[in-house]
Amino acid sequence: MTFAYAPALESRAVVDIAPAYGLFIDGEFREAADGKVFTSISPSSEEVLCEVAHGGSKDIDTAVRAARRAYSTWSALPGAERGKYLFRIARIIQERSRELAVLESLDNGKPIRESRDVDLPLVAAHFFYYAGWADKLSYAGWGPDPKPLGVAGQVIPWNFPLLMLAWKIAPALACGNTVVLKPAETTPLSALFFADICRQAALPKGVVNILTGDGSTGAELVAHPGIDKVAFTGSTEVGKAIARTVAGTGKKLTLELGGKAANIVFDDAPVDQAVEGIVGGIFFNQGHVCCAGSRLLVQESVADEVLDALKRRMGTLRVGNPLDKNTDIGAINSAEQLARITALAADGEAEGAERWAPACQLPSTGFWFAPTLFTGVTQAHRIAREEIFGPVLSVLTFRTPDEAVQKANNTPYGLSAGVWTEKGSRILWMADKLRAGVVWANTFNKFDPASPFGGFKESGFGREGGRHGLEAYLNV
Amino acid sequence: MARRYARQYAPLVTMPTVPAHAPQAAERLASMADLTASDAALRRFLHGLPGVDTVGLEGRAAMLGTRSIKTTAKAYAIDLAISMIDLTTLEGADTPGKVRALCAKGIRPDPSDRTAPHTAAICVYPDMVKTAKEALAGTGMHVASVATAFPAGRTSLEVKLADTADAVAAGADEVDMVIDRGAFLSGRYLQVFEEIKAVKQACGRADGTPAHLKVILENGELSTYDNIRRCSWLAMLAGADFIKTSTGKVATGATAPNTLLMLEAVRDFRAATGVQVGVKPAGGIRKSKEALAYLVMVNETLSDEWLSPEWFRFGASSLLDDLLMQRQKMCSGRYSGPDYVTVD
Numbered sequence: 001m002t003f004a005y006a007p008a009l010e011s012r013a014v015v016d017i018a019p020a021y022g023l024f025i026d027g028e029f030r031e032a033a034d035g036k037v038f039t040s041i042s043p044s045s046e047e048v049l050c051e052v053a054h055g056g057s058k059d060i061d062t063a064v065r066a067a068r069r070a071y072s073t074w075s076a077l078p079g080a081e082r083g084k085y086l087f088r089i090a091r092i093i094q095e096r097s098r099e100l101a102v103l104e105s106l107d108n109g110k111p112i113r114e115s116r117d118v119d120l121p122l123v124a125a126h127f128f129y130y131a132g133w134a135d136k137l138s139y140a141g142w143g144p145d146p147k148p149l150g151v152a153g154q155v156i157p158w159n160f161p162l163l164m165l166a167w168k169i170a171p172a173l174a175c176g177n178t179v180v181l182k183p184a185e186t187t188p189l190s191a192l193f194f195a196d197i198c199r200q201a202a203l204p205k206g207v208v209n210i211l212t213g214d215g216s217t218g219a220e221l222v223a224h225p226g227i228d229k230v231a232f233t234g235s236t237e238v239g240k241a242i243a244r245t246v247a248g249t250g251k252k253l254t255l256e257l258g259g260k261a262a263n264i265v266f267d268d269a270p271v272d273q274a275v276e277g278i279v280g281g282i283f284f285n286q287g288h289v290c291c292a293g294s295r296l297l298v299q300e301s302v303a304d305e306v307l308d309a310l311k312r313r314m315g316t317l318r319v320g321n322p323l324d325k326n327t328d329i330g331a332i333n334s335a336e337q338l339a340r341i342t343a344l345a346a347d348g349e350a351e352g353a354e355r356w357a358p359a360c361q362l363p364s365t366g367f368w369f370a371p372t373l374f375t376g377v378t379q380a381h382r383i384a385r386e387e388i389f390g391p392v393l394s395v396l397t398f399r400t401p402d403e404a405v406q407k408a409n410n411t412p413y414g415l416s417a418g419v420w421t422e423k424g425s426r427i428l429w430m431a432d433k434l435r436a437g438v439v440w441a442n443t444f445n446k447f448d449p450a451s452p453f454g455g456f457k458e459s460g461f462g463r464e465g466g467r468h469g470l471e472a473y474l475n476v
Numbered sequence: 477m478a479r480r481y482a483r484q485y486a487p488l489v490t491m492p493t494v495p496a497h498a499p500q501a502a503e504r505l506a507s508m509a510d511l512t513a514s515d516a517a518l519r520r521f522l523h524g525l526p527g528v529d530t531v532g533l534e535g536r537a538a539m540l541g542t543r544s545i546k547t548t549a550k551a552y553a554i555d556l557a558i559s560m561i562d563l564t565t566l567e568g569a570d571t572p573g574k575v576r577a578l579c580a581k582g583i584r585p586d587p588s589d590r591t592a593p594h595t596a597a598i599c600v601y602p603d604m605v606k607t608a609k610e611a612l613a614g615t616g617m618h619v620a621s622v623a624t625a626f627p628a629g630r631t632s633l634e635v636k637l638a639d640t641a642d643a644v645a646a647g648a649d650e651v652d653m654v655i656d657r658g659a660f661l662s663g664r665y666l667q668v669f670e671e672i673k674a675v676k677q678a679c680g681r682a683d684g685t686p687a688h689l690k691v692i693l694e695n696g697e698l699s700t701y702d703n704i705r706r707c708s709w710l711a712m713l714a715g716a717d718f719i720k721t722s723t724g725k726v727a728t729g730a731t732a733p734n735t736l737l738m739l740e741a742v743r744d745f746r747a748a749t750g751v752q753v754g755v756k757p758a759g760g761i762r763k764s765k766e767a768l769a770y771l772v773m774v775n776e777t778l779s780d781e782w783l784s785p786e787w788f789r790f791g792a793s794s795l796l797d798d799l800l801m802q803r804q805k806m807c808s809g810r811y812s813g814p815d816y817v818t819v820d
Contacts, residue, residue, distance in 0.1 A: 003553065003775045003783055008544035113542060272740050273532025316776050325544035422527040442529050 008325040010112045015102045017189065020051040023059055023212060024195035026066035027205030033058035038214070040188055043109035044322050044331035044366040052188050055211035057220055060180070063209040064226035067151040067178040070206030075148050075176035079135030086131030086173060088201040093124045096197070100190060104162055105322040107189040109331030109367070110285055112323050122447055123166040126465075129449035130170035133470060137175065140467055146474040148176035149252055150228030155218040157234045158184035158333050159288040164233050165191050167464045169208060175473035177229065180209045182221055186334045188212040219245070227251060231472065233290070236387075236413075236458050254462025254472045256290065256454055258387040259415030261436065262408035263293030263444060266401075267302045269420035273442065275309045278393070281418060281444035283317060283329055283371050287391040288337075290459075291416035293444050295384060297404055300397040307375065307395065315358040317371050329391060332367040341369050341390030348374045348383035353394070379410055387413070401426065405433045414456025418444045437463075491750045496717040497688050501751045505715060508749070512713055515666040522665060522709060528701035528737060537732035543772045550768070554803050555593050557767040557795075558585060560785045562620050562756065564599040564793050566724070572607045575600055579611035581820045586800050588816070589807065595796065596785040597650060601626070602639060605646035620650035620690070624675060627723035629654040633671060640678040644687045651679050652690040654723060655711070657697045665710060672714035690718035690756055696728030704734055708741035712753050722759035724791065729759020735770060739777040754782070758791025764802040767795055
């Protein structure tokens with residue numbers, strides 16, 4: 001007899017999704033000026049969750065004006081007062097965390113274990129952290145009385161909908177800015193619930209405005225002349241387009257873009273923990289992570305040993321219903337993303353890399369991709385160079401530390417890297433040589449609001465999180 | 477590890493799995509004698525094992541602790557856990573009456589429900605083995621006896637061997653020995669190794685069959701995870717049938733991370749040698765929820781090949797009562813209370 005886990009479903013009843021949502025402008029929900037709507041579906045079942053208003057030019061204009069009006073009073077509030085609102089928001093997020101976690105798993109497809117144990121605790125932590133900075137900006141190292149920028153236009157991706165919102169809104173508000181935020185087209189719901197939290201916290205009208213829509217809404221928002229600051233997290237391609245739009249306008253810009261991180265395993269690594277780190281590095285959030293460790297660089301002398309252990313571990317990953325508390329890997333966020341992952345994986349095979357995936361049964365509806373690894377990959381393969389943004393790991397080998405650094409840095413990206421070795425001096429040497437914004441040693445994908453995050457090269461510029469994250473929202 | 481080792485001992489890994497107590501296991505271990513030929517060789521091997529990252533190990537154990545075991549899975553796991561218990565009394569105040577009562581409870585844990593399985597064994601001090609053996613006659617349950625000057629082990633080898641032989645002669649089916657932690661911590665690995673081998677020898681019965689040997693590492697005193705991994709390998713190389721976390725007599729008993737680490741060690745040992753060794757966490761496991769989390773660790777680290785009393789045990793006394801209360805709740809839909817499980 002085998003120990004089969006019975007379904008352990010988190011209750012959907014804790015979240016009440018309305019049939020339709022409007023745009024959140026000036027403290028109230030309203031329909032789009034032209035009445036356009038789109039639907040948001042659950043990627044694990046393809047079920048329509050609700051209708052959402054599609055913001056257009058007129059709505060953007062209204063929202064930016066509302067944010068501008070609110071700016072004059074919000075920025076004039078004492079820091080301690082702004083901090084109070086942020087603390088209040090953080091506490092409400094904690095109180096409503098179960099509801100928000102279920103909502104996030106429904107709309108995004110990520111497993112409830114991750115939305116419950118990673119996303120929501122970090123969202124609350126981020127608001128708590130920046131709430132603390134609101135009345136201490138004079139001590140942040142940006143002069144005795146640093147000033148906010150004005151109205152921030154923020155565009156966020158679908159991989160961590162609420163967490164990316166927290167990364168954008170918390171520092172902006174702490175510094176005294178007001179915001180117009182556009183959530184991703186496929187995951188608008190948690191941002192709309194956040195709008196409700198702003199009302200619950202009695203945040204002054206117009207300080208936070210949420211405009212749902214597609215890519216065109218985002219493009220018009222960042223181009224709007226009433227915006228003083230643009231912050232974007234998403235693909236490098238869109239990031240470049242935004243940089244072109246913003247160039248010469250005087251708007252301050254931060255970009256957090258793609259990545260193709262190397263997870264480097266030396267022969268003296270703690271093997272079992274390294275395997276956990278590799279699995280967490282690439283299969284966390286279905287690999288929809290810009291800092292995912294999508295290239296495994298393993299020292300040739302231990303490659304077989306590490307790969308055996310990795311395959312054995314991948315065989316225990318549980319793919320399926322995101323609301324089951326025992327699910328490790330949920331649904332791919334959209335049909336479009338699934339098509340991209342499928343195409344890149346097919347390319348990997350066509351280019352001669354060896355494909356392997358554990359036997360696992362995928363649900364018949366929704367968007368799914370089995371955890372996959374490619375061996376025999378070289379720097380010349382497309383799957384070693386392009387960001388796949390899915391549960392696909394490319395395995396490369398190296399012989400010496402110099403070669404590891406050379407291969408790790410040989411990418412247009414530079415967001416993160418991982419080093420696995422029991423030798424402390426080698427960790428320091430590697431961290432010094434790797435051109436990546438974050439270098440994790442003997443761990444991977446660990447986040448904390450006090451730690452700055454951001455990229456080198458085509459992974460973007462500017463830092464989010466920590467004291468460094470304040471600079472993006474201060475006129476310094 | 478398996479690979480690193482297999483390169484050295486390629487012919488071994490193609491052999492089928494044998495239990496550590498089978499005669500073929502002894503032959504395989506004998507063929508690896510060069511690893512234990514000298515203190516230096518043994519040290520080289522043990523220190524060549526991959527290191528353990530504390531944060532990563534504890535993180536993995538904590539993650540497995542979040543698995544949600546419900547309904548049918550819970551019913552299955554509770555019965556499995558009951559059947560894996562070494563129901564234990566190791567007190568200075570133990571009497572034949574107390575031991576007989578414990579045996580009765582082990583045989584029929586829930587008097588109100590005969591479908592509840594019996595425990596795996598009753599674990600006592602050597603002088604109580606005879607009483608326990610008589611009380612368990614005909615049930616198929618084992619008597620386990622601690623030996624080798626349990627729990628400190630601070631006596632001469634001769635006394636430890638006599639202690640072991642005494643327990644086996646009295647009818648013990650299993651012997652739970654303690655290692656010399658002092659020798660291990662001062663780096664005298666070969667001494668620890670030879671001592672385990674000698675005790676294994678002393679486990680032989682008159683009819684030639686051996687009592688099974690569980691080797692207690694006392695993780696709380698070994699203190700570091702690297703030490704626990706090295707000591708696990710040392711014990712398995714010396715012929716342990718089971719490796720056991722703790723005596724239950726020091727502050728730190730079994731924990732999820734130190735048990736997970738030992739599960740990884742038996743997994744790697746089997747991959748390298750084809751010899752299968754069991755694991756017994758003991759000390760401090762009191763709640764059903766904890767027991768279920770241990771079974772999840774076994775399931776996801778070793779697969780169901782280890783999910784039986786032959787390969788996994790809980791050393792516990794009060795755990796049984798909580799499992800029974802959960803079992804009654806699963807059947808009746810309501811919680812009973814301590815008055816509805818028997819006092820042992």
